[in-house]
Amino acid sequence: MIQCADTKQHPPPAKPGEGLLNSATAILTIDLDAVIANWRRLAERVRPAECAAVVKADAYGLGALRVAPALYAAGCRTFFVATIDEGLSLRPLLPEARLLVLCGVMPGTADEFTAHHLIPVLNSLEQVEAWADRGEAALHVDTGMARLGIEPTGLARLGGFRPVMVMSHMACADEPGAAMNRAQLEAFGRVAAAFPGVPASLAASSAIFLGPEWHFHMVRPGAALYGLNPTAATPNPMGQVVRLQGKILQVRDVDSPMTVGYGASHRVARPGRIATVAAGYADGLFRTLGNRGHGFIGGEKVPVVGRVSMDLTTFDVSALAPEAVQPGAMIELIGPGHTVDDLAAEAGTIGYEVLTALGARYHRRYLGGEA
Ligand SMILES: *Cc1c(COP(=O)(O)O)cnc(C)c1O
DSSP: BBBTOOSSSSOOOOOOTTOOOOOOSEEEEEHHHHHHHHHHHHHHHHHEEEOOOOOHHHHHTTTTHHHHHHHHHTOOOEEEESSHHHHHHTTTTTTTTTEEEOOOOOOTOOOHHHHTTTEEEEEHHHHHHHHOSSOEEEEEEEESSSSSBBOOGGGGGGGTTSSSEEOOOSSTTTTOOOOHHHHHHHHHHHHTTTTTTTTTOOOOOOHHTTGGGGGGEEEEESSGGOOOOOTSSSOSSSBBBBEEEEEEEEEEOOOOOESSSSSGOEEOOOOEEEESSSSSGTOOOOGGGTTEEEEEEEEEEEBBOOOOOSSOEEEEEEEGGGSSOTTTTTEEETTTTTTTTHHHHHHHHHHHHHHOOOTTTTTEEEEEOOO
């Protein structure tokens, strides 16, 4: 497993052709054992509550068809997806798992839910009525997101409907000091009390770390499984899952008064070298990384210079010995010393967006996964 505490050690740069597919221009490595270890760590922390797994958006871009079966084999039994289509694609791989669909029931889809044993998370009185007691359904009550969920005042109008789970979602769980956290906890406590005997679920990744009061009967982590830091301001308790390496296509000597890339946004001040890597914004390296992001070669930090273009990104490698930076070598874009959260901070976004934007062109390698 790639541990993020391990910032001092970096693997040596790969030499051209060394064990890498020659055709791959960028390699995304997804450590399924690290996902499993993260799930076990959370499951341990919340016991006796159940630890589910949120695998919506293709398991945050990492491949739900690989991630979900690996977690099932490790003992996870409940999975959340966003859409019915995501549920349908997972069902053949997870015939026995509980699959809940967060977006709930769209008109005309109820029969599909029952045919495939998908459990809708009903978000409104209209959805509860449309479902009309066809089978198991969860109920999402809004306690402060104003996004999805029935308002607590609407509960009185539910009639005899009895959900298999009642849930809500936190707005500020990544800010432990936010007053809203306790307000939502109390609001949800009242909701849960209105459904005696029905399992309750409030916490996603960050709220797990607010404390046991937030755990109720089930927690629903996504981000933390994939190695993002659920505790924002403190060191990441999760293991790193993703490694991204981009191949150097070309290294060129530059000198003042040259400029680099579109818009000539980087002016070369002194003699140096620029390495061009085969990944750009079409691969999820956001344009905001231009003149702000970093990669690593053999543990040395190399800055992005110039704008990120669609298929290419340029790095200033002047500080490294020329032998260390040759075409065909890899620059580490995400790895032990430069996590998804680090890259996200440089790009001005959050790790969630970096993961879900990881490009379709990367050569994907999965490690482990046989629990
Ligand atoms: C996405 C989502 C989660 C998982 O959130 P993380 O912050 O990734 O752990 C849990 N519950 C609901 C309702 C969600 O939409």
